[in-house]
Amino acid sequence: MRLLVWLPAALLCLSTAVSAQTATAVPTPKPFEDSIAQRSLACTHCHGAQGRAAPDGYYPRLAGKPAGYLYNQLLNFRDGRRHYGLMTQLLEPLSDGYLLEIAQHFAALDLPYPAALPAAGSRELVERGRVLVMQGDASRQLPACVQCHGQRMTGVLPNVPGLLGLPRDYLNAQMGAWRAGKRRAHAPDCMAQVALRMSPDDIQAVSVWLASQPVPSDSKPAERLAAVAGLPVCGTAAITASATSATSAKTGVAR
Numbered sequence: 579m580r581l582l583v584w585l586p587a588a589l590l591c592l593s594t595a596v597s598a599q600t601a602t603a604v605p606t607p608k609p610f611e612d613s614i615a616q617r618s619l620a621c622t623h624c625h626g627a628q629g630r631a632a633p634d635g636y637y638p639r640l641a642g643k644p645a646g647y648l649y650n651q652l653l654n655f656r657d658g659r660r661h662y663g664l665m666t667q668l669l670e671p672l673s674d675g676y677l678l679e680i681a682q683h684f685a686a687l688d689l690p691y692p693a694a695l696p697a698a699g700s701r702e703l704v705e706r707g708r709v710l711v712m713q714g715d716a717s718r719q720l721p722a723c724v725q726c727h728g729q730r731m732t733g734v735l736p737n738v739p740g741l742l743g744l745p746r747d748y749l750n751a752q753m754g755a756w757r758a759g760k761r762r763a764h765a766p767d768c769m770a771q772v773a774l775r776m777s778p779d780d781i782q783a784v785s786v787w788l789a790s791q792p793v794p795s796d797s798k799p800a801e802r803l804a805a806v807a808g809l810p811v812c813g814t815a816a817i818t819a820s821a822t823s824a825t826s827a828k829t830g831v832a833r
């Protein structure tokens with residue numbers, strides 16, 4: 579008899595605990611660092627421990643990328659400018675403030691890169707890739723990639739990513755997605771313009787060369803871009819006051 583009384587009470591407890599977990603207000607908030615480290619485990623399952631995915635697969639590394647770039651991408655997946663169902667599901671319920679926290683968490687990780695892989699293509703292809711990245715092709719009004727991504731190709735703060743340490747297949751897929759209109763950035767979307775001026779062979783060449791380049795020992799993004807006449811200012815999301823205040827409040831962040 580006693581058991582029968584106890585059992586529904588226990589079930590009630592359990593269901594309260596479950597609904598408390600799914601609700602936005604968590605009754606006993608954990609310290610900020612704990613929760614971000616814990617929740618990012620869902621991400622590092624695919625993106626490698628500490629977001630350090632190596633270039634031998636498909637998953638892009640997250641660690642050390644500019645925070646503004648990562649934040650833009652999380653918004654892009656959540657809001658339908660980039661598509662990867664499994665990630666969108668994870669990001670859909672998250673607020674701008676929480677996405678900014680995640681972006682800042684991965685951006686702050688300063689961790690070494692593995693060695694680059696050997697170039698998987700003919701010498702001509704690899705050389706064509708190098709020339710396109712370093713010099714572009716004026717006859718097609720294709721700017722050099724380094725003009726925006728930095729001379730060392732480690733990206734530029736706050737929102738231009740580096741191009742090294744990424745898998746070749748991932749690079750190919752991103753350029754292809756831009757050409758096909760399946761990946762979009764905030765307007766003006768510079769990369770859509772760049773990708774549309776490239777042929778599939780150009781893309782292949784650039785991806786093969788980039789994936790075979792070592793990451794410099796100082797892998798940090800450049801502080802700012804050297805001003806180049808005629809280069810457009812590329813689009814980025816504004817970091818709203820509500821996103822930053824959610825970060826500094828550290829509690830009550832929608833999950």
Ligand code: HEC
Nearest residue numbers: 620621623624637638648651652660662664665668680751
């Ligand atoms: C099931 C595997 C998986 C999980 C889990 C996952 N991701 Fe991803 N993520 C991917 C893949 C695959 C891509 C590349 C998709 C594409 O082709 O555009 C990606 C892309 C990204 C990018 C863009 C990187 C870049 O260089 O543009 C960011 C940022 C990112 N993920 C963050 C996260 C965060 C934060 C989480 C956890 C909340 C997460 N991911 C969970 C698989 C995953």
Ligand code: HEC
Nearest residue numbers: 650721722723726738739749752763768769772784810812
């Ligand atoms: C006019 C400036 C500009 C030029 C030139 C440019 N890029 Fe970009 N690129 C950007 C910006 C800005 C982003 C970030 C877009 C976003 O927020 O999604 C980007 C993103 C990328 C990404 C996505 C990286 C990732 O982690 O997913 C790749 C790949 C890329 N560029 C390759 C290239 C290549 C290859 C070239 C040269 C052929 C090039 N870019 C030239 C501005 C430029």
